[in-house]
Amino acid sequence: VDNGSAGQSGPSHGGPSHGALLYSAVANFSAAAEQFIAGAEDVGAPLFIAATEENLAAFAPFANGRTRHIRFTDLTGQSADPGRIFGLIRTFVEEHPGRPVRCWQDVGWRDRSADGLTEAIRYEALFGHAFAGLPVTVLCSYDTGLGDGMLAEAERLHSSVLRGGRWRRRAHTAREAAGARFDPPLSSPPGEAATLTFRDDQAGVRGFAAARARDAGLPPGRVVDLTIAVGELAGNTLAHTSGEGRLTIWATADELVFQVSDTGYIRDPLAGTLRPEPAAAGNRRGLWLVHQIGDLVQTRTGPSGTTTRVHLRLN
């Protein structure tokens, strides 16, 4: 198991390192950002940074002249879906085989939705499994304003913690080291949600979802996207199960939400995160596409069935 040399403390590890930054002020964040970039520079490590628009601005003074070696992802202007971001990090690691890479991701920012936080933490718990044996260092930032419960969760999931300018290493419990899954159940859909049971009528389920999305005011371009995502999930039901699927769709004040439930079991917890080679003729694009489209995608799967829930912002 890794012993936690996160952030600036050097490349003296053979495996992954997963640290948390707990910050309470812009100054905390900026100091950590500066150390992070300088530390990567020292060892010539390629850098991946996924951050909110506000936090990206904090990197700017230290990234001058180095941006060729840094790949930035804006979590405000684009989807912050944790599965999508996890896949971007995996892809970045795979693009630099054998090289130590450094990745920064904002995980706990203040106005992130509760569902978004829960899902992000779910992927945090998969970190050790996904990057076992790889020389990757990931630092995950959490705003201390999220409260003690979230901070305890953040501490539990990382091998080292940076707070107030000081690093602290944590000993993993046996349960953590074994890669315990974090799979809290999804909330129940509201009573007024529309539902459709389907199997062979794939065009029917796509049309049903698109009509409700239009009624709810989803912009036309996103209705196109929703139809693609519904089609992939409904197609998976037909391809990978012998039973019926169930589409449930509803609107909240600011989101259009749908989910597809069926009797399938997705055994790979990282399914849909890794970008397929464009020219490859394999059949593994469906879930990955859903993660590219959704503003948030939540999958819960087990021997008794799978539900994939997709959130799309209404504006």
Next chain:
Amino acid sequence: MDSRPPAPATQAPPIVRLAPEIDITNSGRVYADLEAACVPGVGAVIADMTQTTFCDSSGIRALIQVHNLAGSRRVELSLVVTSDSVLRILALCGLNGILHLYSSTDDAVASWRRRGGATPPQA
């Protein structure tokens, strides 16, 4: 169209019109139809997707498989795509620079003729 340059003696490539919606229930048929058209010596095949308003990843997979097979037979597969949805999934999959895309069958034919009706190099 009148503005089109005079066609050389080369035969026009066969055009295969694809279904209005392509998903897992008919993507096997899409593959079979295109594969049958991509016989060695035909030079080029045009997949007419102007009536196609939806294509899922199983359809994308069929198109990639035919594209690869066509290359090995020295046949150029061109896709004529007008739907926002089909263009969107092609872009998401990163296929814009890999598959040969046109916005009309005339453009696809004209492009092939401009290049002398040449068959692509062996893949």
